[in-house]
Amino acid sequence: MVVETQVPPFLSWLLSDSGDGQSALTTFLFTALVLFGLATMVAFLVAAFRYGPGRAFSSIVRGLGGGIVDFVRMSPRRILALSWLAFREAFRRQIWVGLVVFLVILMFAGWFLDPSSDDPARLYLGNVLNWTTLLMLVMALYLSSLSLPADIKNRTIYTIVTKPVRSSEIILGRIVGFTAACTVLLVIMAGASYVFVSRALAHRHVVVVDDIVPVKQNRQVVRYDGKTKLPYGHQHHFTVPANSFAPGIELSEDAAGHLTVQQVTAAARAADVKPGDILTAINGATVIGLDTAEEQLAGAPGSNIQLTLSRGGASHEAKVTREATEVFTDIEKGHRHRVVVRWVDGKLQADIGPAEGMLVARVPIYGLLRFRDRQGDPKDPSTWKIRQKGISVGKLFGYRSYIEGNTLAAAVWTFDDLKADQYPQGLPLDASIRVYRGQRGRVDQGITGSLTVVNPAKPTIRSREIIFTAKEFTLDRIQIPQQLTDSHGKPLALFGDASQPNLPSLVTPDGRVEVWVRCVEPAQYFGMARADLYVRGADASYTMNFVKAFFEIWLQIVLVTSLAVLFSSFLSGPVAVLLTVTTILMGFSCSFIANLANSVIYREELKVIELVRQGAAQRGLYLTPDQTFAKAHDLRKDNVDGFRVYDEARLKTALRLELDQVDVLDRVWGGGPLEAFYRLITQRNLMIDLEMNWAIRTMQFLDKGLMHVMQYLLHVLPDFRRFSDTDYLANGYNIQGARVGQHAAVTLAFALAAFIGGYFIFRHREMAA
Amino acid sequence: MAQSAAAPHHARAASAEPEVVIETRNLSKVYRDFWGRQKVRALKALDLEVRQGEIFGLLGPNGSGKTTTLKIILGLLFPTSGEALVFGRSATEVTKNERIGYLPEESYLYKFLNAVDTLDFYGRLFNISAEERRRRSKELIEMVGLGWAQRRPLKEYSKGMTRRIGLAQALINDPDLLLLDEPTSGLDPIGTREMKDLILKLKAQGKTIVVCSHQLADVQDVCDRIAILYQGELKELGRVDSLLKVRDVTQVQMRGMSPAAQAEVRAVLAKHGGEMVSWDNPTMTLEELFLTIVNESQARPGKRVIKE
Ligand SMILES: Nc1ncnc2c1ncn2[C@@H]1O[C@H](COP(=O)(O)OP(=O)(O)OP(=O)(O)O)[C@@H](O)[C@H]1O
């Protein structure tokens, strides 16, 4: 599972051109201006209809002027008073029920959450986040859309608006008050979720003596293989090298190179080793440094070792036993455990530590992905359909490109901006590579691939192939060490070595490096998308990530609250609820609506593209957009049926869209609402072409008109799905600050618009009518 | 200019005519339904003036447009034509509310708040400081006699108690203009008496008060001037004392006449008088006036000539 959406830094998103000539800020301002103009026009028309144009004009001017005054002269005390009232109303209307429901769900979560699932962390986090979002949005909706209408219906609003209260204060007070009430709930839910998830996932395994078995080679014990018991639906294995045991002392090295004993176990203490002693020799050999000392200390369990120690200037000998070692288990269900293995009374005992790596916030550093085809030639990325954005959830195959095994086909990632001091242990890579089997083989075994590190400036500098096995749906960790060799065995340095300046380095001085991935097995394929392989930066804090995810839920609450308050400023309660729900649902399906609109508006052109592509594919050709366009143009000249109708400018737009938004998989079939309805009542399949007559032409024409309107509507719809970064947290990826910033800014813009709109409507509404 | 702003009271006292507080000009209101179709013509070309310091009664049968008038004055409704000015400002301006206290027909208060919280909340809407709010709400609760129930939520209040807290709420800002819609409805006789005393007391403090009511006796007791509305039209306007005077009748009271002499006195009344106790036109009750106007209006619809 890989989550990917690249976001630019916050300020550049806000201020600089994003490719279509507009930055986020100018888009906001432009939309605001258009909306404002439209609203003023509508208000003018309504007033002119009522009172005649002269009076309408003057009242609009007065209304706008008064509006400015009403915003500038808002009083914090009144806003606070009104917020406080809304807050109290929220609790009077029993929003804590939402909390109770949530806690009950958590209590019984054990029934439907299976800790032995593939990735329990994702399951648990995903669940609590989804429940929280659902409950909170319902609560926010219920509170904010029913409140103003109820006040107007009960006429309690009379006693408010006959005070020197500005409508702006009433609207803002509601938004703030309800948001505050929901915030209290959300904070409690977040706390409960945090505790619940960490408690539910925390576990320790037990290992009994019989589970650790010695493995012999040439009648010598070389290692011990251990496994844990099964109570949590999974089992870990671990391997303890036989010569890794050390005596129970912990050493530290000071600037002068002295090794001082820091801590000792009871057994070592009994052998007269104390903290503060300075280790001078091991088995008679003088110690040199910590690394070598630790090598010398390691050995078979239960064996003895002679230490020379200096205490207060006086030297003495101590005979200690090698009693313990520390290893990690394998990774199972996304986590591993630390294992401390001890030699006690001639037997090995293992203590398993808490689960590690379950709740993490990975920081992926993505590279740029290009492909080489079977012959090893670079491929035009556009024909390979590499999408630059989007989340891979659900679209398993359309999204990835495949390379064939045992050919020169390769996926090449280019990373830049890598700095040596950030990766002292080498370059950690996370890879989740899909396998597509052209040949059966053993499904549980994985498919072998190779990974080569190449210097992009001088491609002849390349490392020896690193072999790995790719299994479906697992995240593999590949560590590229600092010291490598090339295929001839000559040493290479990853980042260059200061002590050996002649050693060729793989990372260029400006921090770029290429990683080539190939599939080794013939007739098998690897499927990859840009986000499938990345350099793993230092992990961010999981707790902070958790907070960020809940903050984003909070942003959604703010959004729903402001929208609901806006709608309830002029609609009755139930209608306001309905409209808010509709907006949220449409907001959640923004991308679908965009695809639907494009599919309807560019239906002929998309069909043409598809025909051209299909024809090419049958002959084994990939076409670039330009080639597609040229081919379509030729066919049109020949008046081939279906190519007569399209418009060239629109075809270009459609081609761009097809690369950008409407994937072949994303195309929405069946036409716009009218056509879909027609198909429904005549029971026609969505993909069937309709016989063309004037009625259907008219219908499709109207549909296109409707879809144009939809496209404009999309500009003012909040894209709720993009707001939800719960996937990031659940899958253990860090939510970038820039994303949170973007969402906060967008929320602020929507809330502000709702506030201003709500104000103008409420201000000019007759309360007692 | 600066001078008059600095000493408005002085300026008012000096001028012969007190300042106009409420003025409606040709005020009309048509209630429309959702589709903009006309439903009710609730007010027809109403011209009123309420002056500083007086108690003004707005009378009329049910549905005659009293509440509608008040709502327009408060900005809760927008006039269909004509205009309403309060303190010389348009009725739709919010800032005028700083000097207004309004007691609605029914008390539209938040039922889940208690008396103290209610007053505190409305006080905050006037931007009154915390200390001042505490002082005033204590005073007002005392004044309306709710001290014993001040911590109970309003939903537990009886009708009269709700009315009292409603009044306290209307007074939280120490208003210059009070609009009372049926202030005595739901009050017991003692409460009614107290309410009337209070209205008079507020008048003594120099406040202007507009009262809508059916309780004609109450209005008669307190009002300086009244207007009578009938189906949205102004039917009568004037000082209560002059309106109720029956001009073509003289009423004489005497004392100290023996029964025997009474017949004689009657005969010589024109020439010989005993001690004259009163020599007056009799007054009718407001109820009589009210019924006369209503009957007259029903008989002859249309604008009635108003003589003041
Ligand atoms: N919101 C409304 N929608 C439609 N018509 C209304 C509305 N409010 C009042 N009316 C109508 O306007 C007219 C005047 O109503 P208003 O409430 O002003 O009367 P009122 O003098 O206060 O009566 P009451 O003494 O019963 O309180 C009535 O005919 C009433 O039906």
Ligand SMILES: [Mg+2]
């Ligand atoms: Mg009324």
